[in-house]
Amino acid sequence: MSSLRFLRLLLRTNLRASLALRGAFLLQVGFMALNNLIYFSVWLLFFRRFHDLGGFGIADMELTYGVVACGFGLAVALAGGLRDLSRLIVDGALDGYLTQPKPVLAQALCSRTLASGWGDLASGLGMVALSHQVSVAHVPYLLLAIVLSGSVFVAAAVVFHSIAFWLGPIDSLARMLWEFLITFSIYPEPIFGGGLRLLLFTLLPAAFSGFLPARLAHRPTLLHVASAVGGAACVVCVALLTFARGLRRYESGNQIGAR
Amino acid sequence: MTIAVELRDLRKSFRGRAPSAPSFMAAVRGLVSAKSTEFRAVDGISFCIEEGERVAFIGPNGAGKSTTLKILSGILQPDSGHVRVLGLTPAQDRVQLGYRIGTVFGQRSQLWQHLPANDTFRLLASVYDLPEALFRSRLATLVEVFALAPLMSQPVRKLSLGERMRCELAASLLHAPRLLFLDEPTIGLDVTAKARVRELVREQSERDGTSVLLTSHDTGDSEQVCERVIVINHGKLLFDQSLSSLRARFITHKRVTLVSDRAKLVIDLPGVRVIEREPYKTSLEVDLKLTPVARVVEAALAGGTLHDLSVEDPPLERVVQAIYESASDGRQHEHEPERAAS
Amino acid sequence: MTLRKYWSVVSIAIAQARAARAVFAGRLAFYALLLVMYARIWQMVGRQGSLGVFGHGDLIWYLAITEWIALSVPPIHTDIEADIRSGNVAYLLPRPISYLWLRFAEAFGTLLVRMLVLGVFGFGLSLLLTRAATPDGSSIGLPSGGVLGLICGALTAVAAATLNLIFCALIGLSAFFIEDTSPVYWVWQKLSFVFGGLMFPLDIYPDTLRTVANATPFPALLYAPGRIAIGAGAGFIGKTSLVLAAWTVFGVLCAHFAFRRALKSLEINGG
Numbered sequence: 001m002s003s004l005r006f007l008r009l010l011l012r013t014n015l016r017a018s019l020a021l022r023g024a025f026l027l028q029v030g031f032m033a034l035n036n037l038i039y040f041s042v043w044l045l046f047f048r049r050f051h052d053l054g055g056f057g058i059a060d061m062e063l064t065y066g067v068v069a070c071g072f073g074l075a076v077a078l079a080g081g082l083r084d085l086s087r088l089i090v091d092g093a094l095d096g097y098l099t100q101p102k103p104v105l106a107q108a109l110c111s112r113t114l115a116s117g118w119g120d121l122a123s124g125l126g127m128v129a130l131s132h133q134v135s136v137a138h139v140p141y142l143l144l145a146i147v148l149s150g151s152v153f154v155a156a157a158v159v160f161h162s163i164a165f166w167l168g169p170i171d172s173l174a175r176m177l178w179e180f181l182i183t184f185s186i187y188p189e190p191i192f193g194g195g196l197r198l199l200l201f202t203l204l205p206a207a208f209s210g211f212l213p214a215r216l217a218h219r220p221t222l223l224h225v226a227s228a229v230g231g232a233a234c235v236v237c238v239a240l241l242t243f244a245r246g247l248r249r250y251e252s253g254n255q256i257g258a259r
Numbered sequence: 260m261t262i263a264v265e266l267r268d269l270r271k272s273f274r275g276r277a278p279s280a281p282s283f284m285a286a287v288r289g290l291v292s293a294k295s296t297e298f299r300a301v302d303g304i305s306f307c308i309e310e311g312e313r314v315a316f317i318g319p320n321g322a323g324k325s326t327t328l329k330i331l332s333g334i335l336q337p338d339s340g341h342v343r344v345l346g347l348t349p350a351q352d353r354v355q356l357g358y359r360i361g362t363v364f365g366q367r368s369q370l371w372q373h374l375p376a377n378d379t380f381r382l383l384a385s386v387y388d389l390p391e392a393l394f395r396s397r398l399a400t401l402v403e404v405f406a407l408a409p410l411m412s413q414p415v416r417k418l419s420l421g422e423r424m425r426c427e428l429a430a431s432l433l434h435a436p437r438l439l440f441l442d443e444p445t446i447g448l449d450v451t452a453k454a455r456v457r458e459l460v461r462e463q464s465e466r467d468g469t470s471v472l473l474t475s476h477d478t479g480d481s482e483q484v485c486e487r488v489i490v491i492n493h494g495k496l497l498f499d500q501s502l503s504s505l506r507a508r509f510i511t512h513k514r515v516t517l518v519s520d521r522a523k524l525v526i527d528l529p530g531v532r533v534i535e536r537e538p539y540k541t542s543l544e545v546d547l548k549l550t551p552v553a554r555v556v557e558a559a560l561a562g563g564t565l566h567d568l569s570v571e572d573p574p575l576e577r578v579v580q581a582i583y584e585s586a587s588d589g590r591q592h593e594h595e596p597e598r599a600a601s
Numbered sequence: 602m603t604l605r606k607y608w609s610v611v612s613i614a615i616a617q618a619r620a621a622r623a624v625f626a627g628r629l630a631f632y633a634l635l636l637v638m639y640a641r642i643w644q645m646v647g648r649q650g651s652l653g654v655f656g657h658g659d660l661i662w663y664l665a666i667t668e669w670i671a672l673s674v675p676p677i678h679t680d681i682e683a684d685i686r687s688g689n690v691a692y693l694l695p696r697p698i699s700y701l702w703l704r705f706a707e708a709f710g711t712l713l714v715r716m717l718v719l720g721v722f723g724f725g726l727s728l729l730l731t732r733a734a735t736p737d738g739s740s741i742g743l744p745s746g747g748v749l750g751l752i753c754g755a756l757t758a759v760a761a762a763t764l765n766l767i768f769c770a771l772i773g774l775s776a777f778f779i780e781d782t783s784p785v786y787w788v789w790q791k792l793s794f795v796f797g798g799l800m801f802p803l804d805i806y807p808d809t810l811r812t813v814a815n816a817t818p819f820p821a822l823l824y825a826p827g828r829i830a831i832g833a834g835a836g837f838i839g840k841t842s843l844v845l846a847a848w849t850v851f852g853v854l855c856a857h858f859a860f861r862r863a864l865k866s867l868e869i870n871g872g
Binding site: 002005006009010013016017020021093095096098099100101102251252253 | 271273326329332333334335336350353354355357358360362364367369371372373374378381382385386387388414440
Binding site: 023024028030031032034035039042046048049051052053054116176179183188190192 | 623635799
């Protein structure tokens with residue numbers, strides 16, 4: 001389909017643009033990887049001293065953190081526009097994409113990149129390897145897990161930022177929800193009980209960006225695969241529907257602060 | 260002649276709240292409360308543009324210009340009225356229309372700044388599904404006509420504003436659109452670059468029969484590119500005629516500059532006002548309703564020998580301003596629509 | 602009087618910070634989230650019996666202090682970098698008020714407001730959480746240092762946050778010499794989390810790591826105020842004050858010289 005071919009070229013152009021400033025690119029990648037490793041050492045110290053948290057040990061932490069870092073990294077590297085989406089909406093910058101015969105959301109997301117995402121991906125892979133939780137035979141499941149995690153991050157960001165279609169400039173709200181999602185994704189699963197757990201399967205889908213994909217990579221049973229894939233698919237659908245609805249409202253012009 | 264754009268009684272209102280302080284609570288409160296204001300942005304506009312025509316679309320900020328253009332390009336849905344662009348209904352056939360129209364925004368770039376323009380062209384070829392051979396031949400033509408060859412290998416951010424605008428223009432024409440929307444295409448450009456861009460647009464339209472719809476606050480753009488002017492204000496169409504009839508109807512004063520052998524030239528006629536006076540050179544503003552230009556020249560010749568004489572129209576800005584004012588004066592305020600801050 | 606000039610800038614910043622309510626709410630929510638999650642973590646660890654020398658109530662209070670500091674420091678480095686990149690700094694230089702002190706005074710105002718709001722909020726939430734954490738619910742939930750420890754800890758925290766701000770300003774100034782300061786900031790911040798004992802006190806760290814940490818300014822930035830709150834001797838408080846003062850002098854001197862050097866290079870290069 002021409003849209004897929006276009007998407008591939010768009011991603012390639014995006015990557016080339018980010019590589020155009022070679023020095024800055026390497027700096028961002030290198031330092032982000034370093035940043036993640038230094039941060040993770042706090043957890044290393046924690047688990048060395050306190051052994052485990054309800055059965056969740058250092059290896060589990062390495063795997064979860066690794067998968068999330070990879071998914072997150074991929075998301076911001078390929079769909080870097082997700083960070084500024086609400087601002088694009090409020091500034092009317094979607095207009096340019098609307099006059100072109102290709103999907104608006106794809107263009108809005110994939111016309112920008114965060115080079116640091118590649119650093120996240122590199123450090124994430126390192127951490128997964130360190131965890132020894134993924135056998136060589138299960139590497140395809142690891143890749144699936146990473147793709148699922150990344151998709152959920154992108155989809156969640158789209159939903160958070162699409163609120164701008166109805167409420168106008170909600171940049172700080174979207175950023176807050178985004179930080180919550182990341183935090184919830186990497187913290188050890190056992191600490192979440194009851195109401196909080198329900199939240200992570202619904203409004204803040206950290207279950208689908210964090211523990212379910214990690215579980216899938218470690219032990220790819222049918223249940224784990226189905227729940228991870230199903231969950232991610234739901235979040236993506238919600239995102240597409242929300243954006244489409246929002247875009248219809250944008251086209252009717254009746255939004256707060258009509259441009 | 261085929262019709263490129265057809266508008267009949269187009270209407271569009273915005274129901275909104277005046278943008279209050281950007282706070283989350285105010286926004287949520289706004290969602291729940293029933294209070295809303297209505298702002299009539301486009302209030303019954305009708306016009307037709309034939310293929311190959313070049314039309315300037317003029318109006319002050321808040322006039323309904325951008326709203327009309329957004330409706331024409333499919334970005335916004337109208338409330339009522341008949342709209343046809345290149346045989347399609349923009350609101351319903353937005354994607355299909357996208358293949359046939361081109362846009363240039365003076366204040367927003369569609370070129371990727373850190374890459375050479377060539378990369379953007381290649382991406383656009385994919386956007387518009389251009390086959391490789393067709394893309395290559397079209398690009399070659401555009402590169403030649405717009406003199407882009409020395410610019411193609413440099414990152415766009417290293418180009419001057421004029422060079423960048425030429426690339427933008429070429430990018431908008433890559434898929435051979437039948438209709439070109441230009442929004443402030445010469446903003447920020449120096450005099451030479453402006454002239455170049457205007458020339459390129461005009462020639463392009465003449466060569467390929469591309470229709471052009473231009474909005475610009477620089478009336479030089481309108482004068483040098485277009486032959487027809489549509490003036491809109493307060494959502495209504497005020498004037499829709501050729502550029503020459505615009506001048507003829509609204510030109511009430513002319514500027515006459517005289518260079519004579521007399522150090523000081525005095526012309527004492529009704530409606531003649533001195534604008535500038537230098538030794539041997541006088542600039543006058545002549546009210547044509549009171550005194551024809553011929554009488555002024557006669558009086559100058561009677562006073563001494565004339566070495567130079569020039570007669571100029573007032574700038575188009577003044578003319579357009581006169582149109583806005585004459586329309587506002589004639590308005591009746593019986594049903595002033597409530598206005599959200601625009 | 603120069604001091605009055607700077608104070609007026611601080612008060613403007615305070616007013617500005619009061620206006621940026623939405624971002625504030627986000628910060629409060631994040632702080633609350635972290636406290637709740639860590640309360641859970643320490644509760645679980647406590648139940649497993651591997652806590653060691655500190656009680657889980659103390660560990661919650663400790664984190665409340667360290668996160669209070671970490672979340673209150675405004676991103677002065679991005680402001681300074683933006684001024685340098687945009688060339689704005691050249692316009693601000695001829696003003697009869699030192700550019701660097703101007704920016705610092707603004708950020709300090711924001712810092713004070715944040716610390717006040719987050720402090721009250723954090724204090725209240727910690728009381729609630731520690732009350733819930735004690736098995737018999739009898740203790741009032743204050744840290745082992747008591748009210749006095751808490752007050753000393755809070756005062757030290759303000760000084761520590763100010764020192765943190767000075768270092769951030771230094772990072773911002775590096776924009777004169779390097780392309781992009783964000784990567785430097787990320788690494789600095791994470792180093793402060795590790796060597797400053799963000800999550801738990803340095804006392805629990807392995808010896809070698811603790812020795813390395815003490816050679817850096819990081820423990821003074823996060824660990825020391827938290828440790829004072831959960832009960833440290835007068836000796837520790839005295840030592841901390843000296844260390845904070847020493848690093849502050851160091852930071853201010855570095856900033857002074859870095860700015861001087863940067864101005865010189867500006868003059869040579871013509872901006």
